[in-house]
Amino acid sequence: xxxxxxMVLFLALFSCNNSAEKxxxxxxxxxxxxxxxxxxxxxxxxxxxxxxxLEDANLFVLKKHNISARDFKDSYNxxxxxxxxxxxxxxxxxKIILEKDPKMNEYLxxxxxxxxxxx
Numbered sequence: 531x532x533x534x535x536x537m538v539l540f541l542a543l544f545s546c547n548n549s550a551e552k553x554x555x556x557x558x559x560x561x562x563x564x565x566x567x568x569x570x571x572x573x574x575x576x577x578x579x580x581x582x583x584l585e586d587a588n589l590f591v592l593k594k595h596n597i598s599a600r601d602f603k604d605s606y607n608x609x610x611x612x613x614x615x616x617x618x619x620x621x622x623x624x625k626i627i628l629e630k631d632p633k634m635n636e637y638l639x640x641x642x643x644x645x646x647x648x649x
Contacts, residue, residue, distance in 0.1 A: 553601070553604035553608055554604075555598075555601040555604070555605075556604075556605050556608060557597060557601060557602065559609070559615060559619050559622070562605055562606070562609065562619050563622035563623040563626060564626060565592070565595050565597060565602065566619065566620065567623040568595070569588060569591055570627060571627065571630070572584065572587040572588070572590075572591060575587070
């Protein structure tokens with residue numbers, strides 16, 4: 531019985547893996563990094579000012595970058611299958627944030643925060 535359950539679980543996980551094909555409106559890694567950096571900045575603003583509407587902020591970021599929510603989702607799902615690409619995107623987003631706020635670099639070093647992939 532356990533073998534059947536494991537086999538069904540395995541098939542369910544991998545049968546949904548049709549995201550390997552490139553989306554029609556794939557967002558470049560660089561642009562996706564910019565969008566993710568902006569999302570992170572607005573998310574931190576939300577922490578400081580909880581009355582802010584985070585959903586509106588996310589829609590503003592997408593509109594600012596001229597990207598639809600669908601294109602963002604499809605592109606993100608595409609890149610998530612390639613951990614190397616996804617790490618590159620997040621590393622670039624981190625660089626963008628640090629360029630906008632150099633004091634953040636001091637904070638990260640002080641708290642020994644590093645963006646390392648899990649082993």
